[in-house]
Amino acid sequence: MAIMTFANAINEALTEAMTLDPDVICYGLGVPDPKGVFGTTMGLQDKFGDDRVFDMPTSENAMTGIGIGASLYGLRPVITHQRLDFALLSMDQLVNNAAKWRFMFGGQRGVPLTVRMILGRGWGQGPTHSQNLQAWFAHVPGLKVVMPATAEDAKGLLLSSIFDPDPVIFLEHRWLHNLRGEVPEGDCRIPLGKAELLRKGEDITVVAMSYMTIEALHAVDHLTEKGINCDLLDLRCVRPLDRQAIEASVNRTGRLLVLDTGNLTGSISGEIVARVTTNCWESLKCAPQRLAMPDYPEATSPALTEGYHVRAEHIAEKIGKMLNRGVASAALAQQRKHPHDVPGDWFTGPF
């Protein structure tokens, strides 16, 4: 398997899908521009032509409806938004048309549309360039919501999303684009709705999504050295939610910590805690806990985001508390050599 970045894995998935199926088209603001949406769409227009790969007018709502119409005609559009926040202009088409079409017309035709949205945190992205609104989309019956954390999953889940018969919101965390990992060649689809157990342990179940899975890996591996063993479940999709995997794990460990990239209230983490509390009550040894973003927009200045985001040390401390064990987590913070508002030295802006 080749080692590549998450962004390259997205590019490979798009290339693979467009090679396999001439009905796949790909468009969005900046898709064929020199930066190629953080490298994810580089070279596609040269390979597949400008009928299939194109930049678009700044018309997020209509361009989503146009994707719906094109998919009803037999195409498989992949729309890309450089920020999730921009895609909020398309909520009418996503919620009233894409999500409803199959149901409200008695199952005659679905909308095989994939909408990529990039979400993130840090680097002064601020109140309207960093929102993690996965819960909004996951709330809507008819949509599927995918949140990969690794390069391999990025490719495999994007391929499955593109070839899925129903509309899929595919959420890429900006802090993951430069993350490297092994990625299989070719058509390496990963089924939607299956969480992946990344670490196995009997003390507690940690459920994470997207970038929070990376912070969780640091915390969980640190705790292993201290003799605390965690199940770490990477959700990969937040709708469908792999309830079986979550509940099976909690029934084994008796403890649950959910990590969410979004604001706390009304979050996916709340849904998971509710389900587990209802269905695994007898197994629980302590109250389920959550770590998510505060119920405030993200501010811009680096002075104001200090402490706003959940990091590995917060996760380790929270797990220690749930197990009534003191955990020294300072090392986790100290091992980071870069400022708090970037994922690594590679990230130097401007966006």
Place this chain on the structure above:
Amino acid sequence: MSAYTSKQLLFQMKRIRFVEEEIARRYPEGAMRCPTHLSVGQEAVAAAVGLALEHNDMAVSGHRAHAHYLGKGGNLKAMLAEIYGKVTGCSKGKGGSMHLIDEAVGFMGSTAIVGGTVPVGVGLAYGMKVKKSDQISCVFHGDAVVETGAFFESVNFAVLKQLPVLFVCENNLYSVYSPLSVRQPEGRSIAAMAAGLGMPTYSGDGNDVAAVHAKVCETVAEIREGDGPKLLEFSTYRWLEHCGPNYDNDIGYRSETEFLEWQEKEPIARFERVMLDNSTITVAELQLMNDSITLEVEEAFAFAEASPMPAVDSAYSGLYSEQSSYSSALKREG
């Protein structure tokens, strides 16, 4: 225009009128339990456009779509059954009056959010362009749609890519109870405004079915030859209330005088008179036409009323493709 075409136009208009009036007559029985927007008075545009389009051309529409669906050739029984909430309905009872579909005749769907299907129609046309089809996509819409962002965005893209889209704007002066005067600047011409977005447009009498048909045929041919999108604005008037079976001239948003003026211009009697005057049709043929429509409409209502209701558990199906594992997981959850 051939006598045959004239008779088809008259037949289509009468059929739409009979259906809508029969819905209005039976609506108070309470068996049609969904918001229902009738097209009485506006039959000409739907009849003419439906006839001018080819069978495999596609169309989308909005909340007031019965006439467009029927004009395009949509199955009458399936439409009425849908309004009655029956399993034999075109959307199996999931959609009702505002969500009509008959893909067999290219009627790709009507939805209830104003402007919601405009980009969908343009997207169908993008598919036609990519797949090098000679079909065209017709977007039926009203005067309020041109106030939405979706309309501007969609027209911009259709013009940019020179897509085969026919925008058909039925301007009936009101959006619910709000007249044009509170929604668009005085003196605004929808056709002129749309022309400013870069496509040829036209404005004409939407109650003169022969003129509408001639204009639409000419325009459809131009679009099919690759001329790009065009918009036709037709003035017309709905006789009944915005939603429901009643006349509402007494509630104060429009005047009885205005209504009576428009009723003078109503499309069916006007065309029938012309056809009788120039002997395109005889009184006996007219009677035969009326009788056959009455019979068909009665049969369709009987079908709708006799059809079974959908099973209640079907309310929890058909959200995702049956091929999707999610679909069976949802079923298990019940």
